[in-house]
Each structure stands twice: as structure tokens, then as C-alpha cells.
Amino acid sequence: MDIAHQIRDKGLKVTPSRLGVMEVLGQNHQAYAHADLELLFKDMDRVTLYRVLNDFEEAGLVHKIIDMDGVTRFALCKHSCPDTHHADEHVHFSCQACHKMFCLENVSSPVFNIPSGFKAIGQNILVYGFCKTCSAA
Amino acid sequence: MDIAHQIRDKGLKVTPSRLGVMEVLGQNHQAYAHADLELLFKDMDRVTLYRVLNDFEEAGLVHKIIDMDGVTRFALCKHSCPDTHHADEHVHFSCQACHKMFCLENVSSPVFNIPSGFKAIGQNILVYGFCKTCSAA
DNA sequence: AATGCAAACGCAACATTATTGCATTTGCAT
DNA sequence: ATGCAAATGCAATAATGTTGCGTTTGCATT
Ligand SMILES: [Mn+2]
Ligand SMILES: [Mn+2]
Ligand SMILES: [Zn+2]
Ligand SMILES: [Zn+2]
Numbered sequence A, B: 001m002d003i004a005h006q007i008r009d010k011g012l013k014v015t016p017s018r019l020g021v022m023e024v025l026g027q028n029h030q031a032y033a034h035a036d037l038e039l040l041f042k043d044m045d046r047v048t049l050y051r052v053l054n055d056f057e058e059a060g061l062v063h064k065i066i067d068m069d070g071v072t073r074f075a076l077c078k079h080s081c082p083d084t085h086h087a088d089e090h091v092h093f094s095c096q097a098c099h100k101m102f103c104l105e106n107v108s109s110p111v112f113n114i115p116s117g118f119k120a121i122g123q124n125i126l127v128y129g130f131c132k133t134c135s136a137a
Numbered sequence C: 001a002a003t004g005c006a007a008a009c010g011c012a013a014c015a016t017t018a019t020t021g022c023a024t025t026t027g028c029a030t
Numbered sequence D: 001a002t003g004c005a006a007a008t009g010c011a012a013t014a015a016t017g018t019t020g021c022g023t024t025t026g027c028a029t030t
Helices: A004-009 A016-025 A034-040 A046-059 A132-136 B005-010 B016-025 B032-042 B046-059 B134-136
Strands: A031-033 A062-066 A072-076 A090-095 A101-108 A118-130 B030-033 B062-066 B070-076 B090-095 B099-110 B120-130
Touching: A004 A016, A016 A034, A016 A046, A016 A072, A031 A034, A034 A046, A034 A072, A046 A062, A046 A072, A062 A118, A072 A101, A118 A132, B005 B016, B016 B032, B016 B070, B030 B032, B032 B046, B046 B062, B046 B070, B062 B120, B070 B099, B120 B134
Parallel strands: A090 A118, B090 B120
Antiparallel strands: A031 A072, A031 A101, A062 A072, A090 A101, A118 B120, B030 B070, B030 B099, B062 B070, B090 B099
């Protein structure tokens, strides 16, 4: 399925801004910060980029991850999620050298033994260290 | 050991601001946001509060956790850590109702099976849902 | 107890990130 | 081709965090 269809299937209009962002996010399993994308789309208004990313998240096209330094990042949802709840229960890896964040789609989250009384709904797991490229150098 | 000694042992001067913040953080196992503390210490300057928290973190008196919404929170380090590296490898729980964050000191982090090439240094684990009080209601 | 000094503080200014309102433009169904 | 809701650009505003600097204060020393 091509990008335009993915966007339209979520009830969103197909625009150059949205096509561009989707194309970049689809190139790899990385999670991009707003600042990253702003550099790639210099002609796009900052506010438009915020709205594109928010709309994508609400539509379930992307998921949001908060980095250790509080920076919000967005990555493509590889699997098709139901509209009601889209879970991205995989581990994310944050490189301390190149500051890229990777979706480790194959590393799933364990179940934690939470004290009784607490009701767990979901969890965010962030492993940090050095990515393949940076640990080779 | 009383609070004043804990502060002075880290090479920091004992001041009313620092005593106040330490006392609040010591009351429970919760992680407080800057905004929370600002309400509790209305006479304290915002910048001073930022500096108190940063100094405490560098001294190893508190540890920093980023909430799911990107908000920075601080909690007391219960165990005494070495000055060089202070690990807080426990799970944190974020309540979606009251927005409090709790340190689950007894729930330790598992080891993840990261793809080869990636070098893991540490990890942040955040479980979210409803805390004891809120799930009872 | 008085002194001296580095550390801590208060205040103002600035930086970054994100949101909101509104007029204009555009995708797309008709 | 037309009409309209959705999307965009721009300006203003909010929230969060940092930096510089003059003043105050903790505390070691005398
Ligand atoms: Mn992901
Ligand atoms: Mn903690
Ligand atoms: Zn890297
Ligand atoms: Zn709660």
C-alpha cells in the first residue's frame, strides 16, 4: 500500500506536508524529533509540522516516544493498529553518541510484578547506550 | 541522619530552600515535578528551585525521571550512591488519574535482549496506569 | 564574636518548545 | 467546474528551562 492510501484510509487529506513526513519516517525504524524534521522541511511552517505529527498520532499512523532528555519523538507504526487503541509495546533504544532513537520492534516488553493496588495499563521502556554505528567507531 | 547532614555531606551548603525541598521529597516515594514544588514554595524563586534540583541531582541526592508527557520529575535517592555513578534501576509508576509518579524501589529492571551491535548502558522503565488510591475510587 | 570569601540567591533577560486564533488556501466530494 | 470542510501560514501567547550579574548568606577561619 502506498503512502497516500495509508493517509487517506485514516480519514486525513493527502497533502505535500503529510506525504513528506510519512516518507521520511518510513525510511527506517528511527524516531524523529520535531527539530530533526524541521531541518528536513525548511519550507514547512513549524506549526504545520506540529499538527501533522499530532494528527498522525491520533490517527494511529505514528507513535510518540519521550526521550531521556524530555524530547518528543515520533516513529512510524509498522503494524496496523485498531483505531481505538494502538499499542506499541516494543523497546526503544536511544544512542548517547548520535542521539538517534531506534524502534526495536522485535524486543517486546516484559510483564512487571507491580505492588498490589497499582493497576498497570501499559509501559514505556527506553534502553540507552551506543547504537551499531557508534559502537563500531 | 538528619537532612542537614545529608546536604552538607555532599559538599553543599545548608540553606532554607534546600532543607525545604529535601523535606518534601523525603515524605514519600513520589517524584515531584518542578511545577508541584513551585506551588509548595511560593516564596522561592523559580530559578533557585531549578538550581536546587540540579545541584541535588549532580550530588546524587535525587534522581531525575522524565514522565510520559515529557515533564521532568525528581525523587529522593533512598540508597546511598557513590559519587561517580548513581544508578536508580528501579521501575517508576505514573498514575493517569492523579498524575503522581511513584518510585517502585522493589521492582528492579530486567535485562533486555538487545540486537547485536547495540551496546546497552542503562534503561528507563515507566509503567503507567492507576495508583492505589485512584484504582480504589 | 567578628571577618572574609566562595557559594547561593533574586531578578531580569533570553532561549526553546508547544499551543491557539484567525484569515487564506487547498484537497476532494459532488 | 463548484463548494465546503480541512489544512495551512502567520502572529501571538504559554510553558519550561537557561544565563548573566549584582547582592546576600552560609560557614570556615581568626
Ligand atoms: Mn517505536
Ligand atoms: Mn525513583
Ligand atoms: Zn549512535
Ligand atoms: Zn493516582
